[in-house]
Amino acid sequence: MADEMRLLLEHADKIDPRIAEDYIKVGGYKGLEKARQMDRKDLIQEVKSSGLRGRGGAGFNAGMKWSFVPPAPVKYVVCNLDEGEPGTYKDRIICEKNAQALLEGMAICGTAIESKQGYIYCRGEYPFVVELLNKAIQSAKAVGALGDFDIEVRMGAGAYVCGEETALIESIEGHRGEPRFKPPFPGVAGLWGVPTVVNNVETFAALPYILSNGAEWYASIGAPKYPGTKVLTLTGDANNTTYFEVPTNYMLRDVIYKLGGGIKNGKKFKAVQVGGTSGAFIPEQNLDTPIDFDSMGTIGAALGSGAVLVLDETRDIVDIVTRISKFFEHESCGKCNPCREGTFRCREIMEKINAGRATEADINNILLLARVMKKAALCGLGQAAPIPITSTIEHFGHEYRRKLLQYA
Amino acid sequence: MANYKDIINGLKDKQGGIIEAFHALQREYNYIPEEAIAEAAQVFGVSQAQAYGVATFYSYLSVEKRGKYIIRMCESAPCHVAGADEVIKAIEKHLGIKVGETTADGKFTLELTECVGQCQATPVITVNSEPVFNVSAAKVPEILSAYK
Ligand SMILES: Cc1cc2nc3c(=O)[nH]c(=O)nc-3n(C[C@H](O)[C@H](O)[C@H](O)COP(=O)(O)O)c2cc1C
Numbered sequence: 001m002a003d004e005m006r007l008l009l010e011h012a013d014k015i016d017p018r019i020a021e022d023y024i025k026v027g028g029y030k031g032l033e034k035a036r037q038m039d040r041k042d043l044i045q046e047v048k049s050s051g052l053r054g055r056g057g058a059g060f061n062a063g064m065k066w067s068f069v070p071p072a073p074v075k076y077v078v079c080n081l082d083e084g085e086p087g088t089y090k091d092r093i094i095c096e097k098n099a100q101a102l103l104e105g106m107a108i109c110g111t112a113i114e115s116k117q118g119y120i121y122c123r124g125e126y127p128f129v130v131e132l133l134n135k136a137i138q139s140a141k142a143v144g145a146l147g148d149f150d151i152e153v154r155m156g157a158g159a160y161v162c163g164e165e166t167a168l169i170e171s172i173e174g175h176r177g178e179p180r181f182k183p184p185f186p187g188v189a190g191l192w193g194v195p196t197v198v199n200n201v202e203t204f205a206a207l208p209y210i211l212s213n214g215a216e217w218y219a220s221i222g223a224p225k226y227p228g229t230k231v232l233t234l235t236g237d238a239n240n241t242t243y244f245e246v247p248t249n250y251m252l253r254d255v256i257y258k259l260g261g262g263i264k265n266g267k268k269f270k271a272v273q274v275g276g277t278s279g280a281f282i283p284e285q286n287l288d289t290p291i292d293f294d295s296m297g298t299i300g301a302a303l304g305s306g307a308v309l310v311l312d313e314t315r316d317i318v319d320i321v322t323r324i325s326k327f328f329e330h331e332s333c334g335k336c337n338p339c340r341e342g343t344f345r346c347r348e349i350m351e352k353i354n355a356g357r358a359t360e361a362d363i364n365n366i367l368l369l370a371r372v373m374k375k376a377a378l379c380g381l382g383q384a385a386p387i388p389i390t391s392t393i394e395h396f397g398h399e400y401r402r403k404l405l406q407y408a
Numbered sequence: 409m410a411n412y413k414d415i416i417n418g419l420k421d422k423q424g425g426i427i428e429a430f431h432a433l434q435r436e437y438n439y440i441p442e443e444a445i446a447e448a449a450q451v452f453g454v455s456q457a458q459a460y461g462v463a464t465f466y467s468y469l470s471v472e473k474r475g476k477y478i479i480r481m482c483e484s485a486p487c488h489v490a491g492a493d494e495v496i497k498a499i500e501k502h503l504g505i506k507v508g509e510t511t512a513d514g515k516f517t518l519e520l521t522e523c524v525g526q527c528q529a530t531p532v533i534t535v536n537s538e539p540v541f542n543v544s545a546a547k548v549p550e551i552l553s554a555y556k
């Protein structure tokens with residue numbers, strides 16, 4: 001099983017994503033047509049039973065999320081294209097190769113929850129994607145493919161936390177992107193206080209294929225509990241650092257050695273960080289694990305955004321984790337204490353360790369701090385920030401101890 | 409140059425559109441001038457303090473004057489392991505400025521950024537949001553000479 005399975009990216013570079021007719025020629029907008037003929041309840045049931053789970057990191061069943069939306073005169077469909085997780089660019093690729101599938105997916109969701117208005121929240125670093133999406137929307141509207149469903153693109157402005165769904169909503173409303181307390185969840189009270197479904201680009205873009213081929217077909221692809229395909233972005237010390245679309249039961253080792261062509265310059269593997277900068281570092285002995293959400297969980301890791309950062313034997317893990325701890329200090333929004341203060345202290349202690357000025361007591365302190373942040377931080381940023389630290393202390397503790405004072 | 413009032417008022421019907429207005433201002437001026445923040449606050453019905461709070465929350469927005477070309481160096485982990493530090497040093501040396509500064513002739517501003525989503529070709533810089541791929545210290549003079 002060394003091959004990709006291209007579903008969302010099947011027609012990559014063969015169709016122009018801006019042009020609806022191109023997409024229609026390869027079977028596009030059939031899923032939406034079918035969705036419109038279905039009873040709303042059946043449509044939600046169909047998505048639920050396809051097993052499609054959120055591709056933005058949390059892995060929640062998409063149909064289930066939609067089923068919680070209460071009746072209301074106005075509701076919104078929001079697409080999360082914030083893609084701030086370092087090492088991740090799969091949502092950009094999906095837009096650049098198959099933007100119409102995203103639009104169709106959003107309209108399918110609109111049909112299911114009875115919403116007439118969608119928003120795409122695109123990160124500020126992608127102005128060219130905003131342009132592409134606006135052309136794609138114009139084209140889809142012009143051929144009548146979206147019916148009375150409208151989509152507006154809004155731009156983020158360089159804040160990682162705005163990928164968190166309630167911070168994203170705050171940002172669309174024109175505020176500072178600080179997460180809200182939950183509940184209420186966006187499905188009940190989201191954008192401008194009305195029921196709002198927030199899904200990731202990849203989640204929406206899978207919907208047309210589910211509707212046109214059937215839930216059962218989709219549920220049979222990849223891992224049974226997290227079916228379908230996943231777009232991965234491989235970075236770091238692999239030979240072939242690019243994007244891949246694979247079935248979700250694809251093995252992590254094969255991502256690195258088959259698709260990735262192994263480690264660069266004949267060097268040996270040291271570690272791989274999956275899921276972006278908030279992901280765990282995985283050692284060699286855990287590479288024979290499928291990439292799906294639950295399997296990654298069993299090895300104390302997470303699939304997250306699908307970023308895969310490979311490090312060779314020469315890499316200094318402590319130095320890299322120190323860099324990562326700066327990222328979280330910088331991106332903490334400051335709303336809650338455990339994260340504002342915690343990410344600052346994590347960075348401080350990591351720098352101390354990295355500079356060879358720390359002792360075993362500092363390691364114990366950072367592990368304690370990590371437990372507090374995991375439990376007490378308001379949003380996923382503060383909860384996940386210590387994971388790179390704790391996972392490397394667990395699997396690569398010797399690299400830390402080598403830098404402690406008593407060994408200097 | 410378009411008037412900042414026209415830029416802001418052109419977006420006044422967008423609900424919550426103050427961030428869109430800030431983007432539009434930055435496209436014109438490369439930063440958000442103080443008087444434009446006051447105008448935006450009024451047009452979008454928020455206090456000046458709130459408008460300023462929004463403008464300063466987002467790292468892509470700047471309330472300080474910047475150069476004609478804004479260079480942003482990605483220092484996230486994939487670019488870090490690909491040698492971002494050496495590239496920053498080379499840019500600093502070539503331009504004679506430190507991160508956060510603008511050259512005396514007002515041409516270049518150098519900033520750091522987190523991942524810009526172009527990690528297929530690390531290390532990456534962006535110049536006025538256009539990504540430049542596979543940058544190395546040796547290539548810096550040639551890359552920057554393209555910006556007149
Ligand atoms: C700090 C933080 C950053 C996040 N960034 C993103 C992101 O860039 N893109 C995304 O789709 N989800 C992101 N999420 C997850 C969203 O909150 C939300 O769960 C997701 O958009 C739901 O869509 P899905 O169910 O289709 O995955 C982030 C969460 C946190 C806590």
Ligand code: SF4
Nearest residue numbers: 334335336339379382
């Ligand atoms: S955990 Fe961090 S990012 Fe999240 S709300 Fe608290 S301070 Fe903000």
Ligand code: FES
Nearest residue numbers: 482487523524527
């Ligand atoms: S890590 Fe530098 S562009 Fe993504």
